Amino acid sequence: xxxxxxxxxxxxxxxxxxxxxxxxxxxxxxxxxxxxxxxxxxxxxxxxxxxxxxxxxxxxxxxxxxxxxxx
Amino acid sequence: xxxxxxxxxxxxxxxxxxxxxxxxxxxxxxxxxxxxxxxxxxxxxxxxxxxxxxxxxxxxxxxxxxxxxxxxxxxxxxxxxxxxxxxxxxxxxxxxxxxxxxxxxxxxxxxxxxxxxxxxxxxxxxxxxxxxxxxxxxxxxxxxxxxxxxxxxxxxxxxxxxxxxxxxxxxxxxxxxxxxxxxxxxxxxxxxxxxxxxxxxxxxxxxxxxxxxxxxxxxxxxxxxxxxxxxxxxxxxxxxxxxxxxxxxxxxxxxxxxxxxxxxxxxxxxxxxxxxxxxxxxxxxxxxxxxxxxxxxxxxxxxxxxxxxxxxxxxxxxxxxxxxxxxxxxxxxxxxxxxxxxxxxxxxxxxxxxxxxxxxxxxxxxxxxxxxxxxxxxxxxxxxxxxxxxxxxxxxxxxxxx
Numbered sequence: 001x002x003x004x005x006x007x008x009x010x011x012x013x014x015x016x017x018x019x020x021x022x023x024x025x026x027x028x029x030x031x032x033x034x035x036x037x038x039x040x041x042x043x044x045x046x047x048x049x050x051x052x053x054x055x056x057x058x059x060x061x062x063x064x065x066x067x068x069x070x071x
Numbered sequence: 072x073x074x075x076x077x078x079x080x081x082x083x084x085x086x087x088x089x090x091x092x093x094x095x096x097x098x099x100x101x102x103x104x105x106x107x108x109x110x111x112x113x114x115x116x117x118x119x120x121x122x123x124x125x126x127x128x129x130x131x132x133x134x135x136x137x138x139x140x141x142x143x144x145x146x147x148x149x150x151x152x153x154x155x156x157x158x159x160x161x162x163x164x165x166x167x168x169x170x171x172x173x174x175x176x177x178x179x180x181x182x183x184x185x186x187x188x189x190x191x192x193x194x195x196x197x198x199x200x201x202x203x204x205x206x207x208x209x210x211x212x213x214x215x216x217x218x219x220x221x222x223x224x225x226x227x228x229x230x231x232x233x234x235x236x237x238x239x240x241x242x243x244x245x246x247x248x249x250x251x252x253x254x255x256x257x258x259x260x261x262x263x264x265x266x267x268x269x270x271x272x273x274x275x276x277x278x279x280x281x282x283x284x285x286x287x288x289x290x291x292x293x294x295x296x297x298x299x300x301x302x303x304x305x306x307x308x309x310x311x312x313x314x315x316x317x318x319x320x321x322x323x324x325x326x327x328x329x330x331x332x333x334x335x336x337x338x339x340x341x342x343x344x345x346x347x348x349x350x351x352x353x354x355x356x357x358x359x360x361x362x363x364x365x366x367x368x369x370x371x372x373x374x375x376x377x378x379x380x381x382x383x384x385x386x387x388x389x390x391x392x393x394x395x396x397x398x399x400x401x402x403x404x405x406x407x408x409x410x411x412x413x414x415x416x417x418x419x420x421x422x423x424x425x426x427x428x429x430x431x432x433x434x435x436x437x438x439x440x441x442x443x444x445x446x447x448x449x450x451x452x453x454x455x456x457x458x459x460x461x462x463x464x465x466x467x468x469x470x471x472x473x
Contacts, residue, residue, distance in 0.1 A: 003344075005157040006351045012164075013354070017198060029192040031403070037199035044202055048347055051340075 007049035014046030182369050190365035193432060196400045197247045197357055201350065204248025208255040209346030212330040213338045220261050228264050232310035235265035236303050239272030245401040246274035246427050247357060250436045251349040257326050263317060268310030271453065274401040275302030275427040284423065287405035293469045294420060301424035301464030305457040309428075312452065323442030356439035360432025364398035367431070371396060380413050390418040391458045394426035401427035417465040424461030429453040 001009075020026045021038035030038065224231045242249060253270035257263060274280065276299050288294040330341055376393075379386040399407055404426045408419040429450050438446035 001156045001351065003347075005155075005160050006347060008157065008160065009351065010347070013198075017195070020195065026195070028188060029195045034196070034199070038195065041199035041202040044206075045198075045350070048343070048350075051343055 003052065007052065010045050010048050014042045014044070014048070017042030018046060186365040186369045189368045190361045193361035193364050193398055193400075194357055196403060197245065197361075197432070198354075200245040200400065200402075201247040201251075201353055201357060204251045205346045205349040205353065207242070207248070208251035208349050209342040211252065211255040211259060212345040213342035215259055220256070220259055224261070224265055228262055228314040229311065231262060231265045232268045232314065233307050235261075235268040236272040236276075236306045236310065239269050239274075239306065240276050240278070242269075242273040242277055245280075246430075246433050247353065247400075247436065249273040250433070250440050251353055254326055254349070254440050255330075255345075257322065258329050260329070262314070263319065263322060264310045264314035267313050267317075267449070268306045270306075271309055271428050272303055272306035275306075275424070280401050280405070280427070283402055284405040287409040291416065294416065294423075297420050297461075297464045297468035298423050300468060301420065301457075301461040302427065304460040304464060305424060305428050305453070308456050308460060309449075309453055312456070321442070321445045321448060323445065326441055352439060353436055356435040357432060359439075360398055360430075360435035363431040363435070364396065367396045376411065376413070379418075380415075383415065383417065386414055386418040387421050387458065387462060390414070390422040391425045391454065391461075394422045395430045395454065397426070398430040398432035399426055416469055417462065420465040420469070421458055421461040424464070425454060425457045428457040 017038055019042075020029070021035050021042055026035060026038055224234055239249070242252065249270050252273070253266045256266040256269065281295055281299060284298050285292070285295045330345060371393075375389070379389055394404070397404075397407070404423060408422050411419060411422075434446055434450045437449065441449075
């Protein structure tokens with residue numbers, strides 16, 4: 001699977017987790033105490049593709065091609 | 072060069088796809104990654120993405136036309152260029168959106184609804200811990216050198232195994248977290264037996280799980296002690312068995328591919344890419360395991376449990392199998408075990424010892440991570456060892472069969 005496809009998948013998955021956790025829907029699946037786990041995990045998954053899409057100041061490019069070319 | 076490219080070695084196909092598609096005129100998804108650093112990558116990526124997803128026919132045929140002569144000897148590669156995983160994914164997504172209502176109406180029965188809830192629950196419950204696990208595995212790949220790991224563990228395997236088992240007590244997660252961590256420990260040069268001991272010990276004897284067990288069984292401190300002893304015993308025995316009988320070739324070769332992280336910002340890319348790859352790979356198998364568990368949950372009738380109360384040996388066997396089938400998160404299983412009040416404590420303890428060590432979801436995760444040859448040998452042996460260790464620990468710590 002391409003990194004781009006993985007990123008699309010991650011955005012959808014993270015979005016779904018955040019959506020479940022921000023309403024009462026999550027209570028169908030987990031205990032009430034787990035809401036913050038779900039929100040955090042959803043936010044992390046949702047934000048994962050950001051460095052690759054937007055770039056990080058001071059970092060070299062993604063290792064796929066950018067860093068290989070630099071090395 | 073191989074230094075920083077290696078995390079994508081683990082993605083295997085994807086790096087090849089990247090190169091391939093960025094060289095193709097029509098399919099531009101790879102260009103975003105190809106242009107490398109900074110916002111430039113994002114620009115190209117987003118501009119070309121609609122072209123790829125939106126008009127597969129149009130750009131696809133011109134691409135094929137232009138490349139047909141050059142790629143006539145490589146039909147498979149040509150096929151892969153035309154249909155990228157992103158296009159397939161978009162098609163599936165569009166089909167799901169369009170067919171959502173008719174599909175939901177056609178399978179609207181209580182069994183399907185229960186199975187769907189169990190499936191989502193298994194996945195949702197596990198995801199936060201899987202995320203924690205892949206973040207840790209990414210950190211190990213990027214920042215922990217094999218030399219450090221070598222210094223932490225005793226040199227002799229017989230001693231390294233129990234130390235690795237006790238080290239499992241510091242990873243506060245469930246079994247999904249420990250699979251990617253164990254994988255990266257092996258790739259960074261930890262002996263297999265020690266990594267596998269850690270894999271089995273971490274989800275069962277960490278403080279979160281033990282506190283959950285104590286809360287679920289108030290007034291029964293023996294359960295906590297027995298769970299700790301049974302699970303640690305399972306992990307250590309499996310580690311020793313592996314160092315005596317295990318063969319290195321049972322573990323898929325890709326697991327041993329070491330990541331050479333480079334330095335500075337490159338390390339952070341290694342961290343991000345390794346963790347993301349592990350998350351997507353393990354997530355796929357989590358979904359498979361969740362589906363299996365959902366189907367079995369509905370297919371196995373609840374009345375089976377009712378007639379077991381008087382038969383100790385049978386109830387131990389059934390509870391061990393139930394732990395495999397239900398695939399509960401190790402942080403939640405104590406509460407389920409506590410709710411089965413009709414059964415004696417011993418079979419419920421076996422349920423708690425077996426669950427974090429082997430279940431259908433873990434089997435799927437392990438065969439995806441370490442290879443099928445590993446999983447088909449490791450999982451049944453673990454089931455046997457965990458049942459025996461759980462029973463022995465229960466007899467000792469609970470003071471007989473209660």
